[in-house]
Amino acid sequence: MTKFDAYHKMKELLTNYYVEAKTTKVKPIAWITSGAPVEFLYAMDILPVYPENYAAMCAANHQSIELMDAAEADGFSQDICAYARTDFGADITQGGPAAGLPAPHFLLCSTNICKTVIKWYEVIARKYDVPLFIVDTPFLHDGLTQELIDYTVSQFKDLEKFLSDFTGKPFDRDRLREVLLLSREAAGYWQKMLQLGKTIPSPFNSLDTFIHLGPIVTLRGTQECVDYNKLLYEEIAERAGKKIGSLPEEQYRVLWDNLPVWFKMRRLEKFFEEQKCTLVVTTYANSWGQYSNYPVDPDTEPYEAIAKSYLNVYINTGFENRINYLAGLIDEFSLTGFIMHSNRSCKPYSVGMYPMQAELTKLSGKPGVVIEADQNDPRAYSDAQVETRLEAFVESMQPIDEVRT
Amino acid sequence: MFEAFHEIVTNVSETILKYEKELNRPVIGVMPAYFPMELIEAAGGYPVQLWGNNLPIEKADAYLQSYCCSVARSVMELEIRGISHMVKAYAFTSLCDTLINLREIYRRVFSKPTLELSIPITRTAIARHNYLESVVKSVTAGLEKITGNKITPDSLDKAANLYGRTRALQRRLYRLRCQKPGLVKSLDFYTAIKSGFFLPGHVYNRMLDDLLQKLEGLEAHNGSRPKLLLSGMVFDPLAIHKIIDESGACVVDDDFANGWRTVSKGDLKVANLVEGITDFLFNPAPCCCIYNPDNDRHPYLLNRVKESGADGVIFWYIKFCEPDAFDRPQLMKQLKDANIPVSFIDLELTMTNFDAVRTRINAFCEILEK
Numbered sequence: 206m207t208k209f210d211a212y213h214k215m216k217e218l219l220t221n222y223y224v225e226a227k228t229t230k231v232k233p234i235a236w237i238t239s240g241a242p243v244e245f246l247y248a249m250d251i252l253p254v255y256p257e258n259y260a261a262m263c264a265a266n267h268q269s270i271e272l273m274d275a276a277e278a279d280g281f282s283q284d285i286c287a288y289a290r291t292d293f294g295a296d297i298t299q300g301g302p303a304a305g306l307p308a309p310h311f312l313l314c315s316t317n318i319c320k321t322v323i324k325w326y327e328v329i330a331r332k333y334d335v336p337l338f339i340v341d342t343p344f345l346h347d348g349l350t351q352e353l354i355d356y357t358v359s360q361f362k363d364l365e366k367f368l369s370d371f372t373g374k375p376f377d378r379d380r381l382r383e384v385l386l387l388s389r390e391a392a393g394y395w396q397k398m399l400q401l402g403k404t405i406p407s408p409f410n411s412l413d414t415f416i417h418l419g420p421i422v423t424l425r426g427t428q429e430c431v432d433y434n435k436l437l438y439e440e441i442a443e444r445a446g447k448k449i450g451s452l453p454e455e456q457y458r459v460l461w462d463n464l465p466v467w468f469k470m471r472r473l474e475k476f477f478e479e480q481k482c483t484l485v486v487t488t489y490a491n492s493w494g495q496y497s498n499y500p501v502d503p504d505t506e507p508y509e510a511i512a513k514s515y516l517n518v519y520i521n522t523g524f525e526n527r528i529n530y531l532a533g534l535i536d537e538f539s540l541t542g543f544i545m546h547s548n549r550s551c552k553p554y555s556v557g558m559y560p561m562q563a564e565l566t567k568l569s570g571k572p573g574v575v576i577e578a579d580q581n582d583p584r585a586y587s588d589a590q591v592e593t594r595l596e597a598f599v600e601s602m603q604p605i606d607e608v609r610t
Numbered sequence: 611m612f613e614a615f616h617e618i619v620t621n622v623s624e625t626i627l628k629y630e631k632e633l634n635r636p637v638i639g640v641m642p643a644y645f646p647m648e649l650i651e652a653a654g655g656y657p658v659q660l661w662g663n664n665l666p667i668e669k670a671d672a673y674l675q676s677y678c679c680s681v682a683r684s685v686m687e688l689e690i691r692g693i694s695h696m697v698k699a700y701a702f703t704s705l706c707d708t709l710i711n712l713r714e715i716y717r718r719v720f721s722k723p724t725l726e727l728s729i730p731i732t733r734t735a736i737a738r739h740n741y742l743e744s745v746v747k748s749v750t751a752g753l754e755k756i757t758g759n760k761i762t763p764d765s766l767d768k769a770a771n772l773y774g775r776t777r778a779l780q781r782r783l784y785r786l787r788c789q790k791p792g793l794v795k796s797l798d799f800y801t802a803i804k805s806g807f808f809l810p811g812h813v814y815n816r817m818l819d820d821l822l823q824k825l826e827g828l829e830a831h832n833g834s835r836p837k838l839l840l841s842g843m844v845f846d847p848l849a850i851h852k853i854i855d856e857s858g859a860c861v862v863d864d865d866f867a868n869g870w871r872t873v874s875k876g877d878l879k880v881a882n883l884v885e886g887i888t889d890f891l892f893n894p895a896p897c898c899c900i901y902n903p904d905n906d907r908h909p910y911l912l913n914r915v916k917e918s919g920a921d922g923v924i925f926w927y928i929k930f931c932e933p934d935a936f937d938r939p940q941l942m943k944q945l946k947d948a949n950i951p952v953s954f955i956d957l958e959l960t961m962t963n964f965d966a967v968r969t970r971i972n973a974f975c976e977i978l979e980k
Binding site for chain 2: 279280281282284285286289316319320321323324325327328331332337338339340341343344346350352353355356357359360362363523524525547549552553555556557558559560561564577
């Protein structure tokens, strides 16, 4: 990975976060999905814990197989999401880098990343006998409508009531507004940082952004998250200004669609470096940039803006929108091709990828490849198969210098 | 007694083409699950339910990965191969991630119109009502556009009576099976239920009525055969029922999405369509795909086992249905804790070798007989 100074700060932040989560006797713990409106929790001093983030950490630390084995021994099928299996296993064995997650007092889940999270959280709700609050964000087949926004806003109001009942305190809307502004600011820096990938050569590799996602996912809504993302942005902006590239030589610039393959980060980094290929933009890391559009106006109710942000998530949108968005990124980031990760564990991201690849190539004129893999399960991954496909893909691309001339 | 039903299930295309011509109505393909047939009927369409078949997957692989739901791959195969050529439009529900994306694939790859009944699973009642109101409006408008007919209170009323009667007759068949274990073979039973996926309501009702009249006078010769309850999303492949019949076991009840979970639904209340569809989607049988803690599957399933007198439960897993797979371990544990024997079988619609499944079913039945 590119050695950013901010990395040390991130490690410190995440360590502190997990230490607090594991030791707090004061704050209630809520397990929350990565796409759920965490701002409501921070507004009520509830500590959010992200099982998805923890599962990814387990895989990056090469611990996911033993944890999934434990879940499978408990009856969970290999066909279910590997994040869920990893977390079930971590819960059974109290395993993984933080020796399991602290037990939840309640669960908050949003369907904007998948409907699978409902099933996952139902299992947890039964196991711990805790309430589950779902913010349902229907799929945007045809874009945002006022009915969808109203539906979501209405649930936010109900969430406020739920949190108020749970904590025994009135919901603090002033604090919500403060937290929203913090989310907005952090996401703003994150978004600006990602835009620096447009620089040629790119000052970062998207594998770096996957690593540096930790704070914007788990600490979004805190001052620490703002400070960290500002630090990261400034460091990368400086590199971009000096034209310091992530790779010694950048011949190819590509997009990565879908989650990372967490257990192959190092190997893929080395592979892409040898191929002189930089991953410069990903739909996954971009997802956290969208929270940069909350309203600042203190007199305006923020709910509709929050609803729009949480509904209009890339994988919650129709294929026409996705294809146009991807084509836009290919153009804006001067890409030479795109990689689609057909991820066995993530149906909303992956089902339909083959026809989308064909359409996107037709629309953008750039080659694309679909690789069959999994975000967390090394048993569903073959180095030889993936790398052979990627090598053929790289050979099919025109180097950036030729494209530009 | 069941020959006519077997004839339909083995000649699906011919059946649909025959009645399409006879009715002169556009065939609407209904994807899994819980889309009210009543709405299509009321709009002057001819609804046929698509749950896939055992045709090998050859062309759908280019669109759907091997880890996708067996039903989705199969219905896609039928469309690509032109076998579903008579289907003029597709009606989806937002049942799961795969089906939601499948609709998007259909929209990009095929030119046939699609519509979706988006199921709001929030617990916020007012939000659910208001959103569903807009969904119902859009679905009815979509159907009217496809068929060219207006849905009227009168056409809705007639459709509700027709399909309400279908399910009432099917419930009688379910009751009979439970009260007289062994009277109806499992293969015959599900062939009779499956025929309803393809036949016009009035034709199917007549056939069911005739069947019930013949069956109701008969007595079963059960002896001490083990009684089973089956739980899963889809009761296919039908070949498994033949294995169950040969094993000597009797199926007395089920918890299939295209079985009892649908059959148990009462008449669609059309006076207030939004309330009626809410009730239709969420009641009375719970489903792994529709979050509803007011109607939890755990006590529900336990209760059904007790009421049906089943000796054991087989979980019938069609790959790669995640909602079903997530629920299974806790459900199995709960039943085991209540001293109810459980087993599960791993299936694909296109499977051709049933040896392992046969061994498993036979072994389970032997355990139940002891």
